Structures are given as structure tokens and as C-alpha cells.
Amino acid sequence: MAIFLSFRRVALTLFCLLSLIAKADDNKVNDNILLTIEVSYIELHSGPAVGYPVIYVIEKGEQVEVLLKRTRWLKIKDKRGNIGWLSQNELLGLSHQGKAIAQQNYSEEDFFQRDVEAGIMYGDFEGSNFYNLSLGYAFTDVFSSEILAGKALGNIANSDIYEAMLISQLLPEYFVIPYVGIGAGIINTKPHSILADAKNRQNTLISAAVGLKYHLARNFLLRAEYKYSLVLTDRNENEEIKVWKLGFSIFF
Numbered sequence: 001m002a003i004f005l006s007f008r009r010v011a012l013t014l015f016c017l018l019s020l021i022a023k024a025d026d027n028k029v030n031d032n033i034l035l036t037i038e039v040s041y042i043e044l045h046s047g048p049a050v051g052y053p054v055i056y057v058i059e060k061g062e063q064v065e066v067l068l069k070r071t072r073w074l075k076i077k078d079k080r081g082n083i084g085w086l087s088q089n090e091l092l093g094l095s096h097q098g099k100a101i102a103q104q105n106y107s108e109e110d111f112f113q114r115d116v117e118a119g120i121m122y123g124d125f126e127g128s129n130f131y132n133l134s135l136g137y138a139f140t141d142v143f144s145s146e147i148l149a150g151k152a153l154g155n156i157a158n159s160d161i162y163e164a165m166l167i168s169q170l171l172p173e174y175f176v177i178p179y180v181g182i183g184a185g186i187i188n189t190k191p192h193s194i195l196a197d198a199k200n201r202q203n204t205l206i207s208a209a210v211g212l213k214y215h216l217a218r219n220f221l222l223r224a225e226y227k228y229s230l231v232l233t234d235r236n237e238n239e240e241i242k243v244w245k246l247g248f249s250i251f252f
Helices: 002-021 088-093 108-112
Strands: 026-037 041-045 054-059 063-070 073-078 083-087 094-096 116-125 128-138 143-153 157-169 176-191 201-217 220-232 239-251
Touching: 063 083, 073 088, 083 088, 088 094, 116 143, 116 220, 128 239, 143 176, 157 201, 201 239
Parallel strands: none
Antiparallel strands: 026 063, 026 094, 041 054, 041 083, 063 073, 073 083, 116 128, 116 239, 128 143, 143 157, 157 176, 176 201, 201 220, 220 239
């Protein structure tokens, strides 16, 4: 119980830290940037994501003004005063001052402003081989969420882990990005023994993680992480799990 209370205090502290350092990611455009539609039409969404509905369609030849930038989306206003959001992926269909907007390679700025990140990692799970898949979504350049699925292959038992994490990049302006995270999930453990008392178990776990991300090139990242998890069991003592892992991810 003492371990659980201690971990709970750590988790609450981390959560408060994440909340304090989360910041708005709207980048206002100081100068009026006018873009010309060079394709048949473009569609403006009601918000900065593909899940938002299309609210306006602007036809070829019209000009639009860029108001601000949020992650990989631009807030646009047309000549009628209609305002909506345009993905940066659509910029190839526009021009600026008579010049076509060229396709840009991924850069460090794209890393800071990424929307989606998917990765695979390998590591050590209390002496067992551990494989991990992850999918994350960035709300800002600092604050993101992540879902993970992992499998530990050991001599005594195999374990499947499913978690949801809240992640914060503490110093997003640095070339090497440190981050912290807290989360919760479930762990399914299947012992190899055929003894009667060797039963499959499913338990809840809560976790705290620290790690580093390094932008290798284009949209590829190198990632290293240490995670401490507390497995909540129905026995007298809870179990502690320490995981080290290293891997790669790509962002979109």
C-alpha cells in the first residue's frame, strides 16, 4: 500500500507538471500572406484535422489569406470573409506571388509540429524480450497522447500489455527532445507451467516513463525510453516492472 501511495503521488506530480507546461500552439502569421488557388478547387475544414467537416469550397483563381498556422494546418480566409482550415498537404495546389509552392522535405519544424507518430521498439522487460508498437497524436508541440501494445516473451511466462499514455516533451526546442509520461492499462500474463496453480492473470497497471527522441532525417525518429510500472494485484503486495526499450518511429 505504501508503494502504491508513493507511486500515486509521483503520478499526480507528473500530471500537474504536464498541465503547467502544456501551451497553445497557434502560430499567428504577422504579415498578410496571400495564396492563389491553382487547382479546380480546395476544401476548407471547420477545424485543424481531417475529422472536421468541410464547410467551404474555394474555386480556382481565387485568393485566400493565411491567418495562422496550427501544427500542419493553416487557418485561411477567403475574399468573402469565410474562414476555415487547410492542410499543408494541399499547398501544392496553390501559389504565392505567382510562384508555385514546391513540395518541402520534412524538417525539424515538421517534427515539432507533427500530428501523428507511429513506432516500434524493442527492449528488456524484467529479463524478458519485449516488443512494443505505439501510435500517438500530438495536441500541441508539447502535449500528446499515445496508445501502446507490447508483448514480453520470457522463460517463465509471456505477457501482453495494452496502455494509454499522456506524454509531454519538456524542451521541444532542443535538437534532442526529452519527454515524460504517465499512463495506465492492463497486463495479461500467461505462465508456461502446466501446474494447476499456474493460472493466467489479468491485472491493471499504472506507469511513469522518461525518454528521449532524436530526429534522424526526414520523418524518421530514434527513440529511447525507461518505464516504471506498478501492477495492481489482489495479493498482499503489488508487482513492480521496469522496462528499457529502444526503437524507431515515423511522424506524419
